[in-house]
Amino acid sequence: MSAGSPEAYRLQPNGGIPNSQLPLLVYREAFPPSGDVARAFERIFAANGWTRSWRNGVFDYHHFHSTAHEVLGVSRGDVKVQFGGEGGPVIALEAGDAVAIPAGVAHRNCGQSADFEIVGAYDRGRDWDVRRGDPGELDAIAAAIAAVPAPTRDPLHGDTGALPSLWAAVPEAPPGVA
Template sequence: MAHSPSLSILSLVLGLAPTTVALAAPVGAGQPEQLHFADDGVIPNSCLPVLLYRQVPLEGADRAAALERLFADNAWPPQWRYGVYSYHHYHPNAHEVLGVAHGQATLRLGGEQGQDVQVSAGDVVVLPAGTGHRNLESSADFLVVGAYPPDQQDFITQRADPAAHARSVGLIAGVSFPASDPVTGREGALPALWR
């Protein structure tokens, strides 16, 4: 599914996503889209941008294995193959990368007031610690590879809960920056954009 910036702009104009700022700058070849989400008092989100890579070139017929190799080669050891939970959640002690191996989905990023993002096989979403995400709908074959930086593999999955907010904000502040972009490596976008 192709991304439609006009949908993001339309959502902003209609007031459907008041905490979202989409695409701060034009996306160049090989560069990720950047999405920003503010703390809404329930989902902390992050001052760091979500990075969204579209149609990442992958070697071989097994896209899940190719994503696992890509992430491992870039120092984000893969941890699981699954989907995305259908409830709002975030990881207050870990950054996360989601590589879509099969199918397509509509993900809501940033919490209830966030932005709906269409993803399909070959897309990769890099979520800074604290960024809310959930699956709104997906195809029956939707499969994701999840990975985390080496020091963040013992991650907490926190549901949207105002009572957990203050503790989560404290945990997020202690999460270290990854040394490498999970898609493009040490010289990629993440080390430059997440400082």
């Protein structure tokens, strides 16, 4: 497994999408794109406390989770995912790549290969919801996001990974507050 530093993206509030003060983290080539990559992601995520894993795809509409941080690992094929809502960065991911998504950060599938599959999991197996960015819900969503505890382990590298220190270095502020 690759131990390179993740790419970090900071996404500002965008309409009814709160996004997060915490950076989105993209891990390139976390695993070689051969063999049972899905099982490799499931095992490493679970070993580091990111559980309740599933295998499927990414919704083709902007959505986010207000009750959990999520990690996604591309197990087959490739996908382009837009993060942060309309106008946000579109990031190409391929088999072996992973992304840690803070609670509140929107994501949607902008196109995928025919063989695309992704593995998802949640920090400490937290229950998750699906929100679509209704501006009338922002206050309630801000409270839910603020209640999500920071992960203590990186989903790929555990205690030695970058996520806990990168997310701890960001002052907590309610979504929508710059």
